Amino acid sequence: MRVSVDRDLCVGAGQCVLSAEEVFDQDLHDGLVVLRTPDPSLAGLDAVRDAVDRCPAGAVTLHEG
Template sequence: MKVTVDQDTCVASGQCVMAAEDVFDQRDEDGIAVVLEPEPSPERAADVRQAAAVCPALAIAVQE
């Protein structure tokens, strides 16, 4: 699994961090999402998929 965030599309809602805090964080200056773990472990896959599903801007891409 590979995860990316389109930072130009991100609206800084923080939903991804709530769903998968080990994989996502937000920049201090503007709240835009950043990926901490671009290739998360299989144990985190469900949380990453949930984060992508709840992103209001659909800024998270997950490649299986």
């Protein structure tokens, strides 16, 4: 599994961080998403899926396979 983010789409809602703080963070200057790791553990898969579903801007993508 691989995660990607599009900072141009991000609106800074922070839902990704609330869902999977080990994978996502927010930039202190503009509040936009920061990807901590593009290759999270399998144990965090449900949290990452939740982050994808909760992102209001569609800025978080999960690539499975």
